[in-house]
Amino acid sequence: MTCNHEYFIRQTLQLAKLAQNGGNHPFGALLERNGQIVVEAENTVNTDRDCTAHAELNLVRKAYSELSQKMLSECTLYTSTEPCPMCAGAIFWAGIPRIVYSAPASGLMGMTGYGIPVSSTELLVNASQPVEIVGPILESEGMELHKSFWK
Amino acid sequence: MTCNHEYFIRQTLQLAKLAQNGGNHPFGALLERNGQIVVEAENTVNTDRDCTAHAELNLVRKAYSELSQKMLSECTLYTSTEPCPMCAGAIFWAGIPRIVYSAPASGLMGMTGYGIPVSSTELLVNASQPVEIVGPILESEGMELHKSFWK
Numbered sequence: 383m384t385c386n387h388e389y390f391i392r393q394t395l396q397l398a399k400l401a402q403n404g405g406n407h408p409f410g411a412l413l414e415r416n417g418q419i420v421v422e423a424e425n426t427v428n429t430d431r432d433c434t435a436h437a438e439l440n441l442v443r444k445a446y447s448e449l450s451q452k453m454l455s456e457c458t459l460y461t462s463t464e465p466c467p468m469c470a471g472a473i474f475w476a477g478i479p480r481i482v483y484s485a486p487a488s489g490l491m492g493m494t495g496y497g498i499p500v501s502s503t504e505l506l507v508n509a510s511q512p513v514e515i516v517g518p519i520l521e522s523e524g525m526e527l528h529k530s531f532w533k
Numbered sequence: 534m535t536c537n538h539e540y541f542i543r544q545t546l547q548l549a550k551l552a553q554n555g556g557n558h559p560f561g562a563l564l565e566r567n568g569q570i571v572v573e574a575e576n577t578v579n580t581d582r583d584c585t586a587h588a589e590l591n592l593v594r595k596a597y598s599e600l601s602q603k604m605l606s607e608c609t610l611y612t613s614t615e616p617c618p619m620c621a622g623a624i625f626w627a628g629i630p631r632i633v634y635s636a637p638a639s640g641l642m643g644m645t646g647y648g649i650p651v652s653s654t655e656l657l658v659n660a661s662q663p664v665e666i667v668g669p670i671l672e673s674e675g676m677e678l679h680k681s682f683w684k
Contacts, residue, residue, distance in 0.1 A: 443583055447583060466622055468619050468622025
């Protein structure tokens with residue numbers, strides 16, 4: 383599984399670079415089901431003038447409108463960076479049972495993470511439908527996106 | 534201030550009823566600035582087929598596109614029910630400094646709250662820009678919405 387994880391994480395890092403090249407923050411995410419990518423999304427906070435348009439939230443909105451609840455329950459969400467609490471909550475509401483991330487949130491913007499001192503794991507591991515969280519995967523590649531961005 | 538709180542909370546309860554009458558979940562929210570209502574929103578999860586379309590997240594998306602950062606920092610968000618972690622995160626990202634709610638989340642759907650055992654207060658009180666959380670206000674009226682809905 384590590385090999386598969388690395389493949390899909392590399393795709394999210396590409397999506398994050400596309401987001402940055404398009405004038406947004408360097409975050410990308412995708413949904414995998416049965417070894418196939420079913421939905422992809424990038425951060426569009428700046429271009430949409432929408433502070434909720436994180437990659438994962440954009441992904442959940444697309445996926446929830448296109449996939450059945452059963453299909454969502456068979457997906458893994460891959461993301462270039464560990465989700466913030468808003469996105470972790472959205473993933474929970476969508477019924478997606480697993481998250482795999484590259485860069486840890488604690489590495490963002492110095493050591494302050496997202497500015498909320500509750501991790502995705504703390505939020506979701508004891509939820510009524512627990513969400514499994516796996517990572518970091520390819521951590522140094524994931525962190526590289528942020529080192530070059532947040533000055 | 535309690536009197537003003539009650540006035541704006543009553544408006545959110547009306548919005549929640551409108552949401553329910555329109556086929557959605559009974560949640561409503563508004564943004565107040567200088568004593569005026571500047572944005573209102575309802576839950577549209579069912580009609581938009583969007584599990585992120587909670588009243589507060591819809592409100593944040595509208596407000597962030599229409600108001601400046603400075604204006605957002607002068608607003609209070611009123612909501613018919615204590616926000617879930619997704620919405621609490623969105624409110625944090627928008628830079629809105631205060632939440633006033635009616636029904637406590639712990640009273641939803643039996644005693645399970647939102648299914649995530651981390652409250653808005655736990656999430657936001659120690660954030661890098663702390664968000665003040667006030668409530669419950671008119672608790673019994675706020676709870677009444679849910680008693681009649683979640684069977």
